[in-house]
Amino acid sequence: MKIPEHGMISLRARHRMVQEQLETQGIQDPRVLAAMREIHRHLFVEEALASRAYSDENLPIGAGQTLSQPLTVARMTQALRLTGNEECLEIGTGSGYQTAILARLCRKVYTIERLTGLADASRKRLRLLGLHNIVCRQGDGSLGWPEERPFDRILVTAGTPVTPENLIRQLGPNGILVAPEGSKNAQNLIRVTRQEDGSIRKETLDPCCFVPLIGAQGWQNEAP
Numbered sequence: 001m002k003i004p005e006h007g008m009i010s011l012r013a014r015h016r017m018v019q020e021q022l023e024t025q026g027i028q029d030p031r032v033l034a035a036m037r038e039i040h041r042h043l044f045v046e047e048a049l050a051s052r053a054y055s056d057e058n059l060p061i062g063a064g065q066t067l068s069q070p071l072t073v074a075r076m077t078q079a080l081r082l083t084g085n086e087e088c089l090e091i092g093t094g095s096g097y098q099t100a101i102l103a104r105l106c107r108k109v110y111t112i113e114r115l116t117g118l119a120d121a122s123r124k125r126l127r128l129l130g131l132h133n134i135v136c137r138q139g140d141g142s143l144g145w146p147e148e149r150p151f152d153r154i155l156v157t158a159g160t161p162v163t164p165e166n167l168i169r170q171l172g173p174n175g176i177l178v179a180p181e182g183s184k185n186a187q188n189l190i191r192v193t194r195q196e197d198g199s200i201r202k203e204t205l206d207p208c209c210f211v212p213l214i215g216a217q218g219w220q221n222e223a224p
């Protein structure tokens with residue numbers, strides 16, 4: 001895999017993306033805005049799609065999966081309230097773009113992708129980019145990563161009918177989980193927070209639309 005040179009065009013495009021698509025839409029966390037200015041989104045899609053990498057749209061990443069539009073990535077990341085010291089579990093590595101953003105904003109990222117082709121490609125890409133605080137695994141993320149629990153943050157980037165109990169169980173004290181929950185065609189972003197006393201608080205954030213989480217604690221098959 002070849003990582004093309006980073007040019008001024010991409011720098012301007014990233015700054016414009018942040019200014020026009022994120023700052024105007026309620027993204028205010030300066031660390032999230034800085035990470036999205038810094039990470040080169042065009043390196044996470046096929047070369048033929050690079051010219052669309054900074055536009056306000058989802059992009060195909062192969063195997064029927066998508067890289068979410070920048071605003072969705074920013075909303076989910078902001079909802080996690082990262083301070084920089086967290087261990088984070090991400091379900092649905094896909095291209096690795098969201099993983100790279102998380103890696104800039106927390107101490108360590110564990111990420112799981114179900115599809116072997118995407119898991120291999122994103123692992124290689126993240127290594128070439130020199131992001132060393134990421135551990136990648138291929139498998140069913142709906143079960144979480146029990147050996148590494150508890151996590152300070154959990155981000156699910158595929159739609160689930162109900163947020164997997166396994167994932168909620170792997171959330172540490174004061175931990176926050178963000179996931180798209182709903183039907184196969186439309187979900188709401190939800191935030192689950194583990195309170196001081198161990199109880200769970202659930203909030204509904206923005207409407208969203210993700211590809212399905214396929215797994216033991218997600219959807220059972222890919223049929224619509």
Ligand code: SAM
Nearest residue numbers: 092094095097098113114141157158213214215
């Ligand atoms: N965040 C990714 C990015 O930045 O490119 C995009 C994620 S894409 C919307 C959802 C991903 O979740 C797909 O790559 C899909 O294969 C993966 N997925 C679906 N079910 C999964 C599961 N049970 N465990 C892990 N990954 C899963």
